[in-house]
Amino acid sequence: EDKVVQSPLSLVVHEGDTVTLNCSYEVTNFRSLLWYKQEKKAPTFLFMLTSSGIEKKSGRLSSILDKKELFSILNITATQTGDSAVYLCAVSGTYKYIFGTGTRLKVLA
């Protein structure tokens, strides 16, 4: 059965901390893994990963994929209160996306 599991489910940190969010998956005909940030309405795209071992960076956020072990991590360094959100991981297979239930991050000032 295809599935995407994110951990932890929720996380509370203080500004300046570094956090690592995990996403493991089992999906038939894997095509890509995507990270989204969900704040209000629609999830905002962060990264799309297709190849193992290649880190993608955007400012304080970075992500990497391990296709052998079937997982990805999303790192956020020097967290800010504006990073508070639900972070969603989705894996695309043939004709479908499988979403995890997200990690709810709360950054305290």
Next chain:
Amino acid sequence: GAVVSQHPSWVICKSGTSVKIECRSLDFQATTMFWYRQFPKQSLMLMATSNEGSKATYEQGVEKDKFLINHASLTLSTLTVTSAHPEDSSFYICSASQVSGNTIYFGEGSWLTVV
């Protein structure tokens, strides 16, 4: 765990016809369901929010007469693309939230190709 099912997974239709996509919550009651559209390599775009038993709330720029949304029960919402045109070809995905709790569960999406 909670499961949201979308059907069909993919569909091809002719220009001018209408196509219906279903979104079902299989093991929970969903008071609110969301419909999104995604263009390649872009973020999901929220199209509308549907609440059971009431009219859907559409986002700015989304034609409500073209994208008909019905949320007739706590487990089913449908999106009907009316008089489809090739530019409506896209990936449509729904999500649902439970009556209690604030987790949103996503369907697997539906690929629509209009020829």
